[in-house]
Amino acid sequence: MNTVLGHQVLASDREHLWHPYTSMTEPTPTRLVTGANGVRLTLDGVGEVIDGMSSWWAAIHGYRHPVLDEAVRRQLGEMAHVMFGGLTHEPAVRLARQLIDLSPDGLEHVFLADSGSVSVEVAIKMALQYQRGVGRPERTRLLTVRGGYHGDTFGCMSVCDPVGGMHSMFTDVLAPQVFAERPPLASPGFETVAAQHPQPAAGPAVEEVALRPSRNHRTQPAVAAWAESFRKIAAEHAGEVAAIIVEPLLQGAGGMYPYPAECLVVMREVADRHGLLLIFDEIATGFARTGSMFAADAAGVAPDVMCVGKALTGGYMTLAAVLCTTRVAHGLSASESGVLMHGPTYMGNPLACAVASASLDLLTGSDWKGNIARIERRLSDGLAACRDLPGVADVRTIGAVGVVQLDRPVDMVKATDAALAAGVWLRPFRDLVYTMPPYVCSDEELDRICAAIRAAVVAQ
Numbered sequence: 001m002n003t004v005l006g007h008q009v010l011a012s013d014r015e016h017l018w019h020p021y022t023s024m025t026e027p028t029p030t031r032l033v034t035g036a037n038g039v040r041l042t043l044d045g046v047g048e049v050i051d052g053m054s055s056w057w058a059a060i061h062g063y064r065h066p067v068l069d070e071a072v073r074r075q076l077g078e079m080a081h082v083m084f085g086g087l088t089h090e091p092a093v094r095l096a097r098q099l100i101d102l103s104p105d106g107l108e109h110v111f112l113a114d115s116g117s118v119s120v121e122v123a124i125k126m127a128l129q130y131q132r133g134v135g136r137p138e139r140t141r142l143l144t145v146r147g148g149y150h151g152d153t154f155g156c157m158s159v160c161d162p163v164g165g166m167h168s169m170f171t172d173v174l175a176p177q178v179f180a181e182r183p184p185l186a187s188p189g190f191e192t193v194a195a196q197h198p199q200p201a202a203g204p205a206v207e208e209v210a211l212r213p214s215r216n217h218r219t220q221p222a223v224a225a226w227a228e229s230f231r232k233i234a235a236e237h238a239g240e241v242a243a244i245i246v247e248p249l250l251q252g253a254g255g256m257y258p259y260p261a262e263c264l265v266v267m268r269e270v271a272d273r274h275g276l277l278l279i280f281d282e283i284a285t286g287f288a289r290t291g292s293m294f295a296a297d298a299a300g301v302a303p304d305v306m307c308v309g310k311a312l313t314g315g316y317m318t319l320a321a322v323l324c325t326t327r328v329a330h331g332l333s334a335s336e337s338g339v340l341m342h343g344p345t346y347m348g349n350p351l352a353c354a355v356a357s358a359s360l361d362l363l364t365g366s367d368w369k370g371n372i373a374r375i376e377r378r379l380s381d382g383l384a385a386c387r388d389l390p391g392v393a394d395v396r397t398i399g400a401v402g403v404v405q406l407d408r409p410v411d412m413v414k415a416t417d418a419a420l421a422a423g424v425w426l427r428p429f430r431d432l433v434y435t436m437p438p439y440v441c442s443d444e445e446l447d448r449i450c451a452a453i454r455a456a457v458v459a460q
């Protein structure tokens with residue numbers, strides 16, 4: 001039972017507040033959180049539950065982490081915020097250095113944005129300005145693959161999946177982008193290319209990169225067929241396209257859909273051949289979620305532009321970043337304005353930078369590779385039994401992501417109630433019941449999350 005205060009808060013919430021993707025007239029139930037500690041949320045009327053979502057994939061170290069709390073407190077003692085126009089500060093400079101050191105080679109310049117969507121807008125703007133700077137102003141479109149998700153603002157929406165995204169509602173408003181086929185689904189035991197492909201030198205005409213034979217005979221022909229179609233559509237549209245933009249290795253909100261790392265090698269080759277920039281949106285995949293620090297690392301491919309967000313601050317505050325190469329930075333600086341035309345009010349917020357910096361220290365100071373491998377094994381074992389449940393279309397695990405896909409849309413209310421009864425907070429979407437747990441979950445906590453996913457599936 002909710003407390004009396006809880007009832008009042010929820011009534012007022014229902015009256016006045018928008019929640020993500022909900023109706024004001026027919027909202028789905030909303031729960032009141034009164035606290036969060038470690039991997040647990042305290043819900044009014046329910047009690048403590050394990051957070052299987054990491055607050056939308058961000059809270060990788062759990063809640064109220066003493067090191068992160070202290071980083072915010074210490075920064076609060078210096079200053080909470082100052083404008084970034086004409087001013088700078090140590091937390092931003094330190095964070096930029098860390099991001100450059102961690103990220104794939106060649107990314108040397110950092111734009112601090114205030115959310116993932118804004119960082120994608122900035123990345124797109126970088127690409128358009130770059131092409132103007134190098135004398136190709138007619139290149140104004142973007143090439144992407146179907147099934148993607150890049151955020152909710154208009155530039156972002158234009159490169160989200162044209163069917164599953166919001167295109168139908170905004171057809172006349174969205175920039176018409178070029179959509180290639182979705183890469184094939186990575187099947188279990190798929191072998192990643194693991195840093196064996198050096199980054200092709202930046203510049204024109206690069207030979208086609210031969211796909212290394214994979215042990216997985218089912219996936220290999222599918223990759224070759226996809227590569228052919230991708231090369232073809234890129235060649236058809238190269239003269240009007242500024243950049244390729246994709247979520248590397250795993251499409252997140254577009255369907256929790258992993259695809260072979262070889263596809264990233266193909267994208268790099270195609271980008272180099274046609275003078276396109278390669279933008280990796282690592283907002284969901286960054287900071288070890290799929291098992292490598294960045295998904296790009298699994299293919300040994302370095303993008304020209306990379307977006308990070310979500311887990312960047314360990315889930316403490318909104319912050320994102322766009323990294324780019326010197327070639328891109330210098331190219332766009334030669335465009336007619338001479339400057340990158342973007343500058344959010346809260347750019348480089350010191351509190352957010354300080355906690356991001358501390359979160360990266362925690363991550364890099366841990367055995368993150370071994371830990372993600374542990375989580376992957378546990379989720380994979382724990383979810384295996386779901387394969388035989390009625391209505392289950394697929395079960396897959398990649399790094400610290402565990403997914404059960406149904407053969408129909410999830411009844412979210414039933415699924416959430418069943419998971420909460422099993423002591424776990426889950427937020428399914430479309431036909432997916434999934435978890436992206438905090439990295440600090442113990443084996444027992446991971447088992448409980450898997451049991452709750454099973455319960456949510458059985459409740460359908």
Ligand SMILES: *Cc1c(COP(=O)(O)O)cnc(C)c1O
Pocket residue numbers: 115116117118120149150151152247252253281282283284309310
């Ligand atoms: C969440 C997400 C975004 C948008 O980030 P916001 O901070 O919600 O604006 C963009 N791209 C990807 C891949 C994401 O997962």
